[in-house]
Amino acid sequence: MAYTLEGRLLEVCTCNVICPCWVGEDPDGGTCDGVIAWHIDRGEINGGDVSNRTIAVAAHIPGNVLKGNWRAAVYLDERATPEQEDAILAVWTGKLGGPVADLVQLVGEIAGLERVPILFDVEDGKGRLAIGAAVEAELMPLQGATGQPTTLHDSVFSTIPGSPAYVSKASTYRLNAPNYGFTIDLQGHNAVQGTFRFEA
DSSP states (O other), X not given: OOEEEEEEEEEEESSOSSOGGGGTOOOGGGOEXXXXXXXXXXXXXXXXXXXXXXXXXXXXXXXXXXXXXXXXXXXEETTOOHHHHHHHHHHHTTTTOHHHHHHHTTEEXXXXXXXXXXXXXXXXXXXXXXXXXXXXXXXXXXXXXXXXXXXXXXXXXXXXXXXXXXXXXEEEEEEEEGGGTEEXXXXXXXXXXXXEEEEO
């Protein structure tokens, strides 16, 4: 087996709540600029341990999410060893196949790769994400009438295929990476939380 990865997702974007990309519709405003972060709580890639590491992308999606041609900047946890970096990038560039390869085939261009400190925290449903000096976000899941978090299941698009997505709202979403074409400062827009288990 090439990899077994278990962890958590935090995602924010410029779409309104709820992001139409997840159900295959065009993004609000015609394009979507989002940050997607996967924190690996436990994982092995080709026998090497990659637990407690995070990879994130800032992505410009130029139209319908399923049509691909995303432009992405990749941010990798600065604590990753060179071996961990090679292994994680092998998964997230699709070289090792599986569900992650199905997702990353939507990326048309990698604009850059940076090793940065990444803060990934979820406590009592509140998510916090900070990526170097580029990203700051806080988010909370939406709740249904019973007080339980609202979830999406079996959506046509997912950044955590096979797992339910907790629909959320970001009280803060700042993305300051002008070298990649991103300058965003929003409140009250779409966010998603979730868990994942990827195997290939």
